[in-house]
Amino acid sequence: MAVRRDGRGRTRWGLVAALLAVPALLVLVPFAWFVWAFATSDFPLGGGKEDVSCEEALHFGGAQLPAGAYDTDCETQSWMDTYYGGTFRMPRAGVRDWLATLSPQGPQPGATGCDHGADLCLNLDAADSVLPPGAAAAAVTVNVTYENATTARVRWSAFTM
CATH class of the missing domain: 1.20.5 (Single alpha-helices involved in coiled-coils or other helix-helix interfaces)
Known part of the structure; x- marks a missing residue:
């Protein structure tokens, strides 16, 4: 076969x-x-921290860098939410006036609810409708530490939720 x-x-x-x-x-x-x-990677899905100008970081929270600010260091991080934060120094005498521009109709800066070691702070959020005009953030936090008689160190954060 x-x-x-x-x-x-x-x-x-x-x-x-x-x-x-x-x-x-x-x-x-x-x-x-x-x-x-x-x-x-520390950030495998994206969203690593990036350095940005403090003008950009403060603009996100509806603010401007105050006159006389120096030693600026700001960053952003975003993935699902967006965060801008940073630090800078400014003349101590101008701190309250600068903070007043952030919340003309909202809460006044105070010493309660501040981060540990801060002498003065301001916490603003969209839920209370007290964010600065033009803010893209949902919340803004400012903590001020008086370093000496003439200098204040400002820690800034603005973020979405």
Whole structure:
């Protein structure tokens, strides 16, 4: 009895392997990227901190850098929410006037509810409708520490929720 060798009835393993490899690659490549991203990054899904100008950081919260400000250091971070924050120094004599521009109709700066070590603070949020005009943030927090008789260190944060 002769065996037919015309190809009918035989499995074409090369074609089967190719068809099975495509779905496997569609699953394995994203999985490998996911594992690599989490193993090599502090922010695998994005949202790492970036340095920005303090003018940009304060503008997000509806404020301007006060006259005489120096030693500025600001950053932003965003992923699901957006955060701007930073520090700067300014003349101590101008602190209350600058804070008054942030909340002309809202709460006055005080010493209650401040971060540890702060001498003066102001906490504003959209829920109380007291954010500065033009603010893109949902909340603004300012903590002031008097370093000496002439200098104040300001810690600023503005963020969405």
